[in-house]
Structure formats: C-alpha cells, structure tokens
Amino acid sequence: MTRISRRAALRALSICMTSTLAFGAGSALAQDGPVKIGYAVARTGPNATGAGITTIPNYELWVDTVNKAGGLTMPDGSQRMIEVVEYDNRSANEDLVRSIERLATQDKVDLILPPWGTGGNLAIAPLMARFGYPQLAVTAVTDKAPDFAARWDRSFWMLGGGHDYAGGLVDVLTKARDAGTINNKVAVVSVADGFGIDLITGARPAFAEAGFELVYDKTYPLGTSDFAAIMSEAQGSGADSFVAFSYPPGSFGMTKTAQSMNYNPAVFYISVGGAFPIYPGVADGKAEGVMAIGGVDAESPAIQEYFTRHTAFVGSPPDSWASAITYASLEMLAQAIERVGLDHAALAEELSGGTFETVVGEVKLEDNQLRDLWWIGQWQGDAFRAIGPADKTGAATPIIPKPEW
Amino acid sequence: MSRIILPLIGLALLAIVPLIVTDYGLGLLIGAATYVTLASAWALFSGQTHYISLATVAFYGTGAYTVAVLNETLGYGAVLLCAALIGGTIALVVGLATLRLRGVYFVIFSFGLAELVRQLITWYEVNVTGTLGRYIFLDITTRQIYWQMLGLAAITIALTAWIHRSRLGMALRVIGDDETVAAHSGINLARVKLLAFVLSAVILTLAGAITSPRYVYVEPSIVFNPTISFLTVIMALLGGANRLWGPTLGAVPLFLIFEWLSSNFPDSYPILLGLLFIGVVFLVPNGLIASTERLLGKAKGARG
Numbered sequence: 001m002t003r004i005s006r007r008a009a010l011r012a013l014s015i016c017m018t019s020t021l022a023f024g025a026g027s028a029l030a031q032d033g034p035v036k037i038g039y040a041v042a043r044t045g046p047n048a049t050g051a052g053i054t055t056i057p058n059y060e061l062w063v064d065t066v067n068k069a070g071g072l073t074m075p076d077g078s079q080r081m082i083e084v085v086e087y088d089n090r091s092a093n094e095d096l097v098r099s100i101e102r103l104a105t106q107d108k109v110d111l112i113l114p115p116w117g118t119g120g121n122l123a124i125a126p127l128m129a130r131f132g133y134p135q136l137a138v139t140a141v142t143d144k145a146p147d148f149a150a151r152w153d154r155s156f157w158m159l160g161g162g163h164d165y166a167g168g169l170v171d172v173l174t175k176a177r178d179a180g181t182i183n184n185k186v187a188v189v190s191v192a193d194g195f196g197i198d199l200i201t202g203a204r205p206a207f208a209e210a211g212f213e214l215v216y217d218k219t220y221p222l223g224t225s226d227f228a229a230i231m232s233e234a235q236g237s238g239a240d241s242f243v244a245f246s247y248p249p250g251s252f253g254m255t256k257t258a259q260s261m262n263y264n265p266a267v268f269y270i271s272v273g274g275a276f277p278i279y280p281g282v283a284d285g286k287a288e289g290v291m292a293i294g295g296v297d298a299e300s301p302a303i304q305e306y307f308t309r310h311t312a313f314v315g316s317p318p319d320s321w322a323s324a325i326t327y328a329s330l331e332m333l334a335q336a337i338e339r340v341g342l343d344h345a346a347l348a349e350e351l352s353g354g355t356f357e358t359v360v361g362e363v364k365l366e367d368n369q370l371r372d373l374w375w376i377g378q379w380q381g382d383a384f385r386a387i388g389p390a391d392k393t394g395a396a397t398p399i400i401p402k403p404e405w
Numbered sequence: 406m407s408r409i410i411l412p413l414i415g416l417a418l419l420a421i422v423p424l425i426v427t428d429y430g431l432g433l434l435i436g437a438a439t440y441v442t443l444a445s446a447w448a449l450f451s452g453q454t455h456y457i458s459l460a461t462v463a464f465y466g467t468g469a470y471t472v473a474v475l476n477e478t479l480g481y482g483a484v485l486l487c488a489a490l491i492g493g494t495i496a497l498v499v500g501l502a503t504l505r506l507r508g509v510y511f512v513i514f515s516f517g518l519a520e521l522v523r524q525l526i527t528w529y530e531v532n533v534t535g536t537l538g539r540y541i542f543l544d545i546t547t548r549q550i551y552w553q554m555l556g557l558a559a560i561t562i563a564l565t566a567w568i569h570r571s572r573l574g575m576a577l578r579v580i581g582d583d584e585t586v587a588a589h590s591g592i593n594l595a596r597v598k599l600l601a602f603v604l605s606a607v608i609l610t611l612a613g614a615i616t617s618p619r620y621v622y623v624e625p626s627i628v629f630n631p632t633i634s635f636l637t638v639i640m641a642l643l644g645g646a647n648r649l650w651g652p653t654l655g656a657v658p659l660f661l662i663f664e665w666l667s668s669n670f671p672d673s674y675p676i677l678l679g680l681l682f683i684g685v686v687f688l689v690p691n692g693l694i695a696s697t698e699r700l701l702g703k704a705k706g707a708r709g
Binding site: 043044046086087088090092093094095097098099101102104105106118119122123125126131142144192193194196197198201219221222 | 427428429430431432433436439524527528530531532535536537538540616619620621622624625626627630632664667668671672674675
C-alpha cells in the first residue's frame with residue numbers, strides 16, 4: 001500500500017515552488033515587463049451606470065485589443081503587455097482621490113486613466129498634475145475646459161462644453177425654422193444638476209439670439225420619475241420643438257410619457273441617454289427622428305468596425321456619443337507611446353501637438369482640447385447619426401418633423 | 406496624569422507621521438482622521454442623548470459648500486469661521502424646532518434634513534445664480550489638510566472629555582436615560598440638547614470645510630452623499646458611542662476595512678458592507694469597549 005508521506009509531499013511542494021519561481025523569472029527576463037496602467041472607476045454608486053456604459057467597457061476592450069496584438073509598441077519597436085490595476089471609487093470623490101494617490105505612490109503605475117464624469121475628472125486633476133501624469137479627461141463636459149487646460153498643462157479635455165451642445169442644437173432648429181418646418185416657439189426642460197444647468201444657461205442666450213421664444217422653461221429635480229405634468233404643459237405651450245437637457249433615466253421616462261400621451265412635437269430632443277444603444281428598445285422601436293446629444297458618423301468604416309468589435313467583446317454596441325471618443329483617446333495614448341515612450345513629459349507634449357489616427361478619424365487637439373466634435377445627432381434607421389455641425393464631413397441631414405410615435 | 410500625557414504624545418506622533426509616509430499613506434490618514442472627527446462629533450450629541458441623528462452629511466456638505474462659495478472672496482480663516490457660523494446657525498434653528506421629536510421620528514427627520522439642505526442649495530443655485538457646479542482652487546497642501554483635520558479630531562475628543570466631566574455631560578446622560586426624570590430634576594431639556602447639538606454640528610461643518618479643497622469641484626449631489634451619515638453612525642456604534650474613545654476605536658478599523666474591501670473585492674463590496682453593518686448591530690450592540698469590558702469582567706469573575 002502506498003501512502004504519500006508528509007516528507008514526500010513537502011518535497012513535491014518545494015519542487016513545484018522552485019520551478020514556478022524559475023519559470024516566473026525566466027518569463028520576466030524574456031520581456032521588459034508589463035506596462036502598468038491604473039484606473040479608479042465607479043463600479044458602485046450613482047456613477048456606476050455612466051462608467052459602466054461609456055468608460056469601463058472601452059478600457060477593457062482597448063486593453064484586450066492591445067494585449068492580443070502583443071502589447072504596447074515602444075519607440076524601439078519592442079512590445080510590452082498591459083497590466084491593469086483597478087479600484088472602485090464608489091462614486092465618491094473622497095475614495096477617488098485616495099485611489100489616485102494609491103495608484104501613483106503605492107502601485108507606481110506607468111499611466112493612469114481617468115474616471116467617468118466631470119466631477120471626478122476635476123477632483124483628480126490637481127493630483128495628476130502634481131504626480132506628472134497626463135490626464136485624458138474624456139467624459140467631462142465643461143465650459144471651463146480652456147481654463148483647466150491652461151491650469152494643468154498635462155490635462156486634455158475632449159468632450160466640449162455645455163455652450164457647444166446648446167449652440168449645435170440651436171443651429172439645427174434655426175435652419176428648420178428658416179425653412180418654415182417649425183415655428184419659433186420652444187419648450188425646454190432641464191435637470192437640476194451641474195450638467196443640465198450648464199446646458200440651459202448656454203441655451204437661453206443662444207435661443208434668444210437666434211430669435212426663438214422659450215414659451216416653456218422649467219427645471220426639475222434630479223431623480224424625478226413622473227413627467228406627466230411637465231410634458232402636458234410643454235404640449236400645451238404651442239411649441240413645435242421639445243428640448244430636454246436631461247439624464248437617464250429621466251430621458252427615458254420623458255420618451256415613454258410622450259408616447260403614452262401621444263405628444264408628437266416636430267422636434268423631440270433629449271440629452272444623455274438618447275445615444276445609448278438601448279434607446280430604441282426604450283422607445284418601443286419608435287426612436288426614428290428622436291434627437292439627442294452626441295452622435296457618430298455611422299457611415300465611417302472605422303466607426304462601423306469599432307461598433308462590431310465592441311459588440312463582440314462587451315455584448316452590446318457602444319453609446320453613440322462619448323464611447324467612441326473614449327476609445328479614440330486610448331488609441332491616441334498608444335500611438336503617442338509608440339512615438340515617444342512612457343516618459344510623462346514627452347507623452348504629454350506628443351498628445352498635445354501630435355496627430356493621431358483613431359476610430360473617430362484623424363485627431364489633433366487644439367490647446368489640449370478636442371474641438372472637432374459632433375454636438376447633436378438623430379436616430380435614423382437603425383443608427384444614431386450625427387447631424388450637427390452640418391458642415392462637418394459625415395453629417396446626416398436632419399429629419400424634421402419627426403415621424404409620429 | 407497619564408490620561409492627558411499619553412494622548413498628547415500620540416497626537417505629537419501622529420502630527421509628524423506625514424513627513425515619512427507616501428501620498429497614499431497620507432490619504433489614508435486624512436480619511437481616518439476625518440471619520441474619527443465625524444464619529445466623535447456625532448457621538449458628542451447622539452452618544453449621550455440616544456438621539457440617533459442621520460444629519461451628519463447635512464452639516465458636512467454645508468461646510469464643503471461654504472468653502473466652494475466663499476473661497477474666492479474671503480481668506481481661508483474667514484471662510485472656516487463662516488462655515489462654523491452657518492453650521493451652528495442651521496443647527497440652532499433646526500434644533501429649536503425639532504429636538505422635541507423622539508425616537509424614530511427624530512431619525513427620519515434628521516435624514517430628511519440632509520435632503521432638505523441639498524435641495525435648498527440646488528434650488529438657490531438653479532434659480533438665483535444659474536451655476537450648479539462650483540470650483541475650489543485653494544493653495545492648501547494635502548499635509549496641511551491632514552494637520553487641520555488631526556487638530557479638529559483632537560479638539561473634538563478633548564471637548565468630549567471635558568463635557569463628560571461637566572454638568573452638561575451629566576445632564577445629557579440623564580436625558581439619555583429618561584427624559585421625564587431629567588425634566589423633573591430641573592434640567593433645562595431644550596437648552597442642554599440644543600447646546601450639544603449645535604456644538605456637534607459646528608464640528609461636523611468644519612470637517613466638511615477642511616476636506617473640501619481635496620475635491621476641487623463641488624456639486625450638491627457630490628457633497629451630500631448619504632453614505633457618509635450611515636458610515637459615521639455605524640463607526641460610532643461599533644466602538645461605543647457613549648465612551649470617549651469609542652468612536653475613534655470604531656472609525657479607524659472600519660475605515661481601513663472599507664478601504665481594503667473596496668480595493669480587493671470591488672464587485673462584492675456593497676454586499677460585504679451590508680453584512681458588516683448587520684454584524685455590528687447584532688454582535689456588538691453596546692460597542693467594542695463595553696463588550697471587551699464585559700468579557701474581561703467575566704474572565705475575572707471566573708477566576709475569582
């Protein structure tokens with residue numbers, strides 16, 4: 001009868017350990033070691049929805065794509081794999097700030113990717129500047145982007161400001177009014193949080209300047225779930241255009257309310273959430289003609305290829321606003337590393353001055369900001385197509401009036 | 406004598422720690438000091454009177470917002486003073502109106518207070534100023550924030566120690582035991598409760614004001630995060646809310662556990678957090694200090 005003695009077991013164990021160590025050392029010698037990239041994103045809390053749709057899937061898709069191709073290419077042509085260090089920021093700035101300190105000083109990561117949201121990106125900006133990391137702030141919509149880019153010279157602001165989006169919307173409406181398709185009355189509602197207020201303060205003067213009359217202008221608290229009252233007031237206001245500076249799930253609630261009360265304005269515009277891939281489902285398959293913030297050039301082969309890849313990896317298509325920009329920012333990062341390596345100062349300089357090939361086309365930042373953006377899009381067929389600025393290549397022609405629900 | 410000297414030595418040691426730790430270590434120290442301050446300040450009122458308050462974040466957020474509004478117009482010292490005054494005034498007004506409420510009614514009211522303050526600020530910003538997000542650009546280093554918070558924590562604990570020995574502390578304990586008896590013994594219920602509530606609120610407000618420069622961007626939905634209120638209560642209860650060092654003993658380990666959980670189990674963190682809360686309430690209802698003393702007492706009894 002054979003029994004495994006304790007001594008034999010120990011011997012086996014020690015052999016096993018030694019060989020693992022040797023193997024580990026061997027593989028470390030073969031390569032330069034991985035590039036450590038850290039991020040602290042919201043896995044839990046109120047920001048988890050936004051981070052879960054726009055930020056996290058793109059980070060994971062990019063890391064997967066790069067590593068399957070053999071890793072990040074260095075200036076000398078060698079390749080290094082990416083190793084991710086991830087923390088949950090619990091949607092709290094306090095935890096976010098501490099996580100960044102941890103990534104920079106404890107884990108000593110080579111690069112840090114930003115969290116989702118304007119508040120989060122601003123909270124980490126002073127730290128990123130102090131530690132010298134370049135910050136590709138994508139999901140931060142702020143009119144103060146020029147000030148911030150000047151204040152922290154290694155920060156890059158890539159999603160424009162509230163005034164830009166409000167202006168893009170007013171341009172589309174102005175053309176339609178001048179063509180006689182809509183009247184000059186607009187009903188507008190806005191959510192009472194930083195984003196909604198930024199947009200409405202940008203929109204009021206823009207509408208006034210273009211000769212529109214705001215016949216209905218209401219702000220509703222974040223978390224409102226019953227829109228029947230404000231929607232029926234908007235319906236009764238005589239405006240041909242309904243504009244909501246809204247957040248999900250409010251954007252979805254308004255869509256459903258408008259459908260159930262058979263409210264059919266010629267222009268139905270919502271903000272965040274309208275470009276989400278789930279929106280046609282929310283609108284019960286009747287999303288045709290709905291306008292929203294953002295947009296992509298749905299005819300571009302690069303965007304189509306990105307959508308296919310995203311769908312295959314994540315299981316759902318990306319949103320048609322900030323997702324593609326997020327992915328593009330990572331492509332910029334990879335190309336900048338290939339040109340100048342991982343030195344933070346050189347990397348920041350290259351990001352600031354270089355030209356990059358990305359899924360959203362050729363990108364060159366102006367004063368550390370991405371200004372070549374889509375401000376407004378519309379559901380046409382099965383895609384959310386960009387319609388403004390109208391003179392940008394790839395812009396689709398707006399469908400006004402919107403078909404009835 | 407050692408009751409005073411030992412904490413002072415501890416304080417001196419804690420004050421020089423930032424000179425040797427990394428930025429992350431410093432971040433942890435700030436977090437721990439903040440929660441020690443919050444839990445101790447909370448216990449200053451709630452621990453003795455047994456009025457469970459969920460209004461912590463109402464004052465903490467008010468402090469942060471005050472700094473955000475005033476940091477460009479006033480000097481830092483004046484801003485802190487304003488924050489303390491505003492926090493104290495809110496507590497005074499609110500306390501006058503509501504400290505008659507008892508038990509669960511007070512709990513619900515205090516939770517509502519945080520929401521009320523948040524909505525009032527939102528309403529004001531939306532309708533009057535037209536800007537909701539505000540920026541804090543102050544040249545205050547992380548170390549300075551830590552030292553301020555450490556100082557505030559020390560003051561809070563010293564104040565609690567003093568109150569425990571004073572007539573005020575005695576009155577608060579009697580109120581906690583039985584309000585009717587307290588009234589019949591000639592204690593001015595309204596004045597005593599109000600005084601403790603205002604003191605506690607001023608400290609909570611200052612804590613919010615001191616940490617706010619770390620966040621740069623302030624919005625009501627960011628600074629009035631109800632989780633802070635819940636964490637404060639559970640930390641104070643874990644250590645023992647009616648003991649001088651109870652909130653500290655609850656806050657430091659819980660803060661470190663949360664940090665460890667969230668970095669190692671980011672996906673299951675909320676579940677573990679919930680289990681931890683239930684565990685605290687079931688296993689150490691009177692706090693760690695009381696439980697330890699009971700265990701020690703039993704051991705002694707068994708020996709004797």
